[in-house]
Amino acid sequence: MSLDVARIRSDYPALAEGFVHFDGAGGTQPATPVIEAIGAAMRTAVSNRGTAHEPARRSGEIVAAARAAVADLVGGDPAGVVFGPSATALTYLVARTLARGWGPGDEVLVSRLDHDANVRPWVQAAESAGATVRWADVDLTTGELPVGQYSQLVGPRTRLVAVTAASNAVGTVPAVREIADLAHAAGALVHVDGVHATAHRPIDVAALGADFYVTSAYKWSGPHYAAVIADPAVWEPLHPVKLIPSPSVAPDRFEYGTLSFELLAGVTAAVDHLASLSPSEGSRRERVLASMAAAEAYETALAARLLAGLRALDKVTLCPAGRDHCPTISFRVEGETPAETARRLGEQGICVSHGDYYAVEYFEAAGLRATGGAVRASLYHYNTEAEVDRLLQALA
Incomplete structure (x- = not known):
C-alpha cells in the first residue's frame, strides 16, 4: 500500500x-486528531480514577483505552503497559527496580550505539548495586552493532542486556532478536529502547525478544508521554519503591502519582492516526x-x-x-x-x-x-x- x-x-x-x-x-x-483529543479530554469532566461517579469512571476508561492502543501499536498486552512522563524516566524506574536484585559479580551489558537514556540508567543502577558494566562496541566503519561480540560479552552472570531497536544518531537497526536470544540463553532480561524505531516501522515486541520495550508518543505524532511495555508475568515479581497507599497491582504500581488523562487521550488518538495512514481493513x-x-x-x-x-x-x-x-x-x-x-x-x-x-x-x-x-x-x-x-x- x-x-x-x-x-x-x-x-x-x-x-x-x-x-x-x-x-x-x-x-x-x-496530528490534528491528537490535538483535538487532548482538548476534548480537558473540556470534559474527569477526576481521579474511581467508580463512585461518572467523571471518575471516565478517567479510568481513558487509561484503559490508552493501554489498549499502545498494546496494538507494538504488539503487547494492555495489562503490561506502564505509562510515565518520558522514556528516560521509565528506564530509570525499570533499572532501579531490577537493580534491587543485583549484587557484586552480576553483569549488565550496554551498547555504545544507544541513546544515553538506555545507557546511563543501567550504568548507574549497576554501580549502586556493585554490579559490573560491560560494553558492546559499534563498528565505526560500517555503523553496525556486530552481533558476534555478544557471544563473548554475555555470560552466566549477565542480568540485563540493554540495546536500541534503532539508533537515533545514525539510524542503524541492530539485530535485536539475535542479541535477545543470546541474552535469554544466559538467563538475562532484555530492555529495548524503541523510541526511535516505533515511528518508522511495524513493531512486534515478542518478535524482537524484548522483555521491556520503551517508546515515546511524541516521536510518532502524539503528546509528550511515554510507555514501557512488558509481559504482565515479567512485571509481576517486580516491586518498585512506592507510596504506601498507591496501587499494589501491576501495571498501576509502577506509575507514580496521578496519570495525565488528557495526554493519554492524545496517545490513543495518535495510535488511531497511525492506523489510518494507509487505509486498510481489520483490527486496529x-x-x-x-x-x-x-x-x-x-x-x-x-x-x-x-x-x-x-x-x-x-x-x-x-x-x-x-x-x-x-x-x-x-x-x-x-x-x-x-x-x-x-x-x-x-x-x-x-x-x-x-x-x-x-x-x-x-x-x-x-x-x-x-x-x-x-x-x-x-x-x-x-x-x-x-x-x-x-x-x-x-x-x-
Whole structure:
C-alpha cells in the first residue's frame, strides 16, 4: 500500500507554517486528531480514577483505552503497559527496580550505539548495586552493532542486556532478536529502547525478544508521554519503591502519582492516526501494521533520495549507518561546525538537529563529540521529495 502524503500532511496543522521538519528524531509535530483529543479530554469532566461517579469512571476508561492502543501499536498486552512522563524516566524506574536484585559479580551489558537514556540508567543502577558494566562496541566503519561480540560479552552472570531497536544518531537497526536470544540463553532480561524505531516501522515486541520495550508518543505524532511495555508475568515479581497507599497491582504500581488523562487521550488518538495512514481493513493492530509498513517503504525511498544527494556533495561527510537503518542521516559539512550548519539551514526554514543528540557514547567513540557532533536529518512520513530537494539545494 502507498501513502497519500498530501492527505496526511493536511492532518498536521503545524506544517502550514512552512518550515521543513527534518528533526523527527527529536520530536514530531502532533496530528490534528491528537490535538483535538487532548482538548476534548480537558473540556470534559474527569477526576481521579474511581467508580463512585461518572467523571471518575471516565478517567479510568481513558487509561484503559490508552493501554489498549499502545498494546496494538507494538504488539503487547494492555495489562503490561506502564505509562510515565518520558522514556528516560521509565528506564530509570525499570533499572532501579531490577537493580534491587543485583549484587557484586552480576553483569549488565550496554551498547555504545544507544541513546544515553538506555545507557546511563543501567550504568548507574549497576554501580549502586556493585554490579559490573560491560560494553558492546559499534563498528565505526560500517555503523553496525556486530552481533558476534555478544557471544563473548554475555555470560552466566549477565542480568540485563540493554540495546536500541534503532539508533537515533545514525539510524542503524541492530539485530535485536539475535542479541535477545543470546541474552535469554544466559538467563538475562532484555530492555529495548524503541523510541526511535516505533515511528518508522511495524513493531512486534515478542518478535524482537524484548522483555521491556520503551517508546515515546511524541516521536510518532502524539503528546509528550511515554510507555514501557512488558509481559504482565515479567512485571509481576517486580516491586518498585512506592507510596504506601498507591496501587499494589501491576501495571498501576509502577506509575507514580496521578496519570495525565488528557495526554493519554492524545496517545490513543495518535495510535488511531497511525492506523489510518494507509487505509486498510481489520483490527486496529492489523491496520497499524499495514500503515507502518507503508510508511516504512515511503520513508526508505525518501531517505535513499537524500543519501544519494548528500553523497554527490563534495564537502559533505556522512556518518556510516548499518545495512538496515531508519531514515535518519547524520553528516558534517567541511569548513563549519555542525551548529553553524544547523543555524544556516534554520535561517532558510529547514529544521535539523545538531550535536550528539544524547548518543554520547557513539560520538565519543567516533571522535566527533568534542568538535560538535554532527548534523542530523531525520525524515518522517509527512516529509516530501520537494523538502528533501530543498535541503540538498540549501547545502549545495
